[in-house]
Amino acid sequence: MHKLTVPTLKELRTRTSEKWREYSADVLPLFVAEMDFALAEPIAEALTAAIRRSDTGYAGAGSTLPDAFAAFAERRWNWRVDPAQVSTTTDVSVVIVESLRLAIASGDGVVINPPVYAPFFDLVAEAGGRVVEVPLLPPEGSATEGWALDLDGLEAAFAAGARAYLLCSPHNPVGLVHSAEQLTAVAELAARYDVTVISDEIHAPLTHSTTNFTPFLSVSDAAREHGITAASASKAWNLAGLKCAMFVTASQRMSRLLSALPEEVHFRTSLFGRIAATAAFTEGEPWLDAALEAIESNAALLASLLDERMPRIRYRAPRASYLAWLDFRALDWGNDPSVRALSRARVALNPGPTFGTQGRGFARLNFACSPDTLTEAITRLAAAG
Numbered sequence: 001m002h003k004l005t006v007p008t009l010k011e012l013r014t015r016t017s018e019k020w021r022e023y024s025a026d027v028l029p030l031f032v033a034e035m036d037f038a039l040a041e042p043i044a045e046a047l048t049a050a051i052r053r054s055d056t057g058y059a060g061a062g063s064t065l066p067d068a069f070a071a072f073a074e075r076r077w078n079w080r081v082d083p084a085q086v087s088t089t090t091d092v093s094v095v096i097v098e099s100l101r102l103a104i105a106s107g108d109g110v111v112i113n114p115p116v117y118a119p120f121f122d123l124v125a126e127a128g129g130r131v132v133e134v135p136l137l138p139p140e141g142s143a144t145e146g147w148a149l150d151l152d153g154l155e156a157a158f159a160a161g162a163r164a165y166l167l168c169s170p171h172n173p174v175g176l177v178h179s180a181e182q183l184t185a186v187a188e189l190a191a192r193y194d195v196t197v198i199s200d201e202i203h204a205p206l207t208h209s210t211t212n213f214t215p216f217l218s219v220s221d222a223a224r225e226h227g228i229t230a231a232s233a234s235k236a237w238n239l240a241g242l243k244c245a246m247f248v249t250a251s252q253r254m255s256r257l258l259s260a261l262p263e264e265v266h267f268r269t270s271l272f273g274r275i276a277a278t279a280a281f282t283e284g285e286p287w288l289d290a291a292l293e294a295i296e297s298n299a300a301l302l303a304s305l306l307d308e309r310m311p312r313i314r315y316r317a318p319r320a321s322y323l324a325w326l327d328f329r330a331l332d333w334g335n336d337p338s339v340r341a342l343s344r345a346r347v348a349l350n351p352g353p354t355f356g357t358q359g360r361g362f363a364r365l366n367f368a369c370s371p372d373t374l375t376e377a378i379t380r381l382a383a384a385g
């Protein structure tokens with residue numbers, strides 16, 4: 001097994017990315033979805049080699065990323081991707097906005113499932129759409145043991161005229177990995193009401209070892225006829241600053257829709273992002289498995305720390321990724337517990353209400369850090385309670 005390196009806090013504070021520049025050095029930053037682990041060696045080598053040969057121009061034709069992603073998807077998820085139906089752009093947000101622009105007319109409804117990745121609200125607006133909320137069913141109200149998609153709510157929204165559905169799969173912030181059955185039901189509804197499904201699968205490679213991830217486009221012909229997947233190596237290998245993501249389709253119908261994209265949308269891909277993503281999908285699995293081991297171990301550590309020191313916080317271990325959706329409602333920390341976390345504990349969390357009104361009384365915590373940092377953060381939060 002590959003050995004993962006976690007730099008010290010002093011080393012991490014020399015980074016210049018959002019996570020390490022937003023707050024002063026006395027704050028433990030457990031907010032934005034960046035990981036603390038050192039970059040995977042094959043990615044670092046590929047980027048260093050590119051710099052050495054001054055390979056810093058445009059990302060044009062001749063990419064091997066589609067083949068690398070297709071091989072990864074088959075190995076990892078048994079999903080057959082046609083490399084000819086994979087194209088790139090700058091990031092997943094751009095995949096979402098540009099796909100929506102083609103799928104909807106101005107003012108059309110686009111369904112999202114709050115609490116959900118906060119920028120979804122803005123991305124729908126940027127594409128000219130109108131947000132239609134179909135909240136996730138909370139654990140208390142769902143027939144399953146955890147959070148779940150509200151299929152009846154989705155059908156009602158589609159029947160009322162929504163034209164697209166922005167599916168977060170796996171779901172950020174609750175870490176829900178949708179089942180093949182649920183995704184098949186979503187695809188059937190999409191076909192019945194002629195809704196385009198954009199499946200944001202950025203967190204998919206980070207699905208925990210105890211759970212199977214199902215790619216939306218693998219579930220049925222209905223999914224392939226109505227779905228576009230947004231994929232990227234950026235979350236799983238911590239490459240967000242390098243700017244590269246993929247549109248993936250699996251039908252003539254959807255690839256024809258995307259053929260209307262301006263060539264410039266593809267041309268804006270970063271060459272460094274493409275080089276890094278190709279190395280990640282080709283040679284990055286040992287590092288990914290080590291990262292997942294660290295993440296799953298931290299998920300368990302978080303559960304025991306909360307149990308011991310903040311037992312009134314409710315937390316369900318995510319089935320994917322490194323984000324914990326913490327329910328502070330039994331504590332007197334108000335609508336936005338991140339305010340008190342920052343002011344009294346000097347721990348930066350993401351404010352729950354930015355994920356939708358359903359996030360009142362919640363905060364999101366990023367545990368892709370060392371066990372020591374996580375322990376220190378919960379110790380500080382407990383002292384602020």
Ligand SMILES: Cc1ncc(COP(=O)(O)O)c(C=O)c1O
Nearest residue numbers: 033091092093117172200202240
């Ligand atoms: C679900 C989801 N989609 C999209 C993004 C943003 O991706 P990108 O930086 O490629 O636009 C994130 C970032 O955390 C995310 O969690």
